[in-house]
Amino acid sequence: MVASTAGEVAMSSEEMVYNVVLKQAALVNKQPSGVTRDLDVNPDIALPGTLSLLSEAYDRCGEVCAEYAKTFYLGTLLMTPERRRAIWAIYVWCRRTDELVDGPNASHITPTALDRWESRLEDLFRGRPFDMLDAGLSDTVTKFPVDIQPFRDMIEGMRMDLRKSRYKNFDELYLYCYYVAGTVGLMSVPVMGIAPDSQATTESVYNAALALGIANQLTNILRDVGEDAQRGRVYLPQDELAQAGLSDDDIFAGEVTNKWRNFMKNQIKRARMFFDMAENGVTELSEASRWPVWASLLLYRQILDEIEANDYNNFTKRAYVSKAKKIAALPIAYAKSLLRPSRIYTSKA
Numbered sequence: 001m002v003a004s005t006a007g008e009v010a011m012s013s014e015e016m017v018y019n020v021v022l023k024q025a026a027l028v029n030k031q032p033s034g035v036t037r038d039l040d041v042n043p044d045i046a047l048p049g050t051l052s053l054l055s056e057a058y059d060r061c062g063e064v065c066a067e068y069a070k071t072f073y074l075g076t077l078l079m080t081p082e083r084r085r086a087i088w089a090i091y092v093w094c095r096r097t098d099e100l101v102d103g104p105n106a107s108h109i110t111p112t113a114l115d116r117w118e119s120r121l122e123d124l125f126r127g128r129p130f131d132m133l134d135a136g137l138s139d140t141v142t143k144f145p146v147d148i149q150p151f152r153d154m155i156e157g158m159r160m161d162l163r164k165s166r167y168k169n170f171d172e173l174y175l176y177c178y179y180v181a182g183t184v185g186l187m188s189v190p191v192m193g194i195a196p197d198s199q200a201t202t203e204s205v206y207n208a209a210l211a212l213g214i215a216n217q218l219t220n221i222l223r224d225v226g227e228d229a230q231r232g233r234v235y236l237p238q239d240e241l242a243q244a245g246l247s248d249d250d251i252f253a254g255e256v257t258n259k260w261r262n263f264m265k266n267q268i269k270r271a272r273m274f275f276d277m278a279e280n281g282v283t284e285l286s287e288a289s290r291w292p293v294w295a296s297l298l299l300y301r302q303i304l305d306e307i308e309a310n311d312y313n314n315f316t317k318r319a320y321v322s323k324a325k326k327i328a329a330l331p332i333a334y335a336k337s338l339l340r341p342s343r344i345y346t347s348k349a
């Protein structure tokens with residue numbers, strides 16, 4: 001809790017987001033079939049003609065996913081067919097949401113357009129999808145205990161991107177990272193499922209999923225400092241920049257100084273802490289979901305190593321994980337995915 005100048009006690013972003021995590025975990029725990037401990041997928045309702053349309057919708061989601069993120073697409077191929085296509089549908093919705101503010105038409109996007117996107121979201125959750133790609137997600141949310149809240153929150157993140165280009169402190173940045181990336185973790189867990197033999201609490205798994213989203217987004221921000229500055233955006237916490245003796249002008253100048261290197265070292269350290277927090281949760285996921293998530297974690301975390309290898313020049317050099325390194329990470333991810341969920345051992349006195 002943070003006491004404001006007016007005397008009232010305000011909640012920190014971390015506390016606010018934790019409340020969302022608790023709510024999401026409780027909603028999933030309430031499911032009658034105990035779905036998080038391995039999923040019973042609701043069967044398709046067999047209406048002639050509908051099934052082939054639906055599988056076409058999912059195929060389209062798979063194609064979009066393969067086009068935008070090849071390695072990730074490969075990872076999903078290891079999941080069960082129902083989970084794989086559900087993750088594709090979620091991916092496509094997230095990608096389309098991000099494209100609204102980041103894509104080629106971004107300069108025409110208004111808060112009203114985001115409101116319309118949100119009503120489309122409400123409609124697809126009510127079983128009235130607007131187009132084929134929405135139809136995939138509309139089906140997914142009837143089969144898995146996916147809640148609308150993280151989707152709404154991602155749109156809120158896009159609204160934030162429209163109205164804000166500076167972040168006063170890490171608390172503000174944390175909230176942004178939750179909206180645009182932590183939400184992805186909360187959307188994905190109900191599909192990926194928690195291993196039936198996991199003894200972890202549902203909220204601890206959701207917390208780890210949230211941490212992976214935050215870690216990915218912090219890494220994305222550190223990788224794209226130069227690119228974002230060209231669009232007039234600085235996602236780095238202003239108070240931490242000032243403490244390091246830096247300002248926006250240093251970022252626009254783009255010179256790698258010792259002050260910048262030291263600042264970056266601390267930012268990288270924090271992103272790694274979030275990856276560490278996520279690690280314990282991956283082991284608790286259902287078996288076939290662990291490999292793609294480990295792959296994603298190891299690959300994205302390596303971007304931080306590449307920033308270091310570039311001597312912290314994230315102004316003009318894009319940190320990039322080579323194909324060879326990506327391929328090398330996959331068997332490591334596989335080996336890690338063989339680790340079984342944690343057991344609670346009772347020690348004998």
Ligand SMILES: CC(C)=CCC/C(C)=C/CC/C(C)=C/CC/C(C)=C/[C@@H]1[C@@H](COP(=O)(O)OP(=O)(O)O)[C@]1(C)CC/C=C(\C)CC/C=C(\C)CCC=C(C)C
Pocket residue numbers: 087090091094095098102180181182184185186188189205206208209210212213216217220278279281282285292293296
């Ligand atoms: C298996 C797996 C990784 C599943 C998640 C798949 C999924 C639904 C991804 C959606 C990603 C997306 C398009 C989000 C929109 C907002 C956005 C662009 C966020 C940034 C992603 C990076 O994308 P990219 O490198 O292409 O960035 P550019 O647009 O090019 O700048 C983010 C950095 C965030 C992505 C966040 C995740 C993938 C969350 C991962 C967490 C989980 C899957 C939970 C795992 C569970 C446990 C228990 C650890």
Ligand SMILES: Nc1ncnc2c1ncn2[C@@H]1O[C@H](COP(=O)(O)OP(=O)(O)OP(=O)(O)O)[C@@H](O)[C@H]1O
Pocket residue numbers: 068069070071072073074075076216292293295296299300
């Ligand atoms: N193996 C993977 N499993 C799960 N997620 C992944 C995997 N690889 C990448 N991702 C995720 O997919 C998104 C896109 O990744 P990235 O930008 O590296 O493109 P890519 O398509 O994987 O690369 P390439 O096209 O060179 O194979 C990121 O959000 C990243 O976290």
Ligand SMILES: [Mn+2]
Pocket residue numbers: 098102
């Ligand atoms: Mn983006």
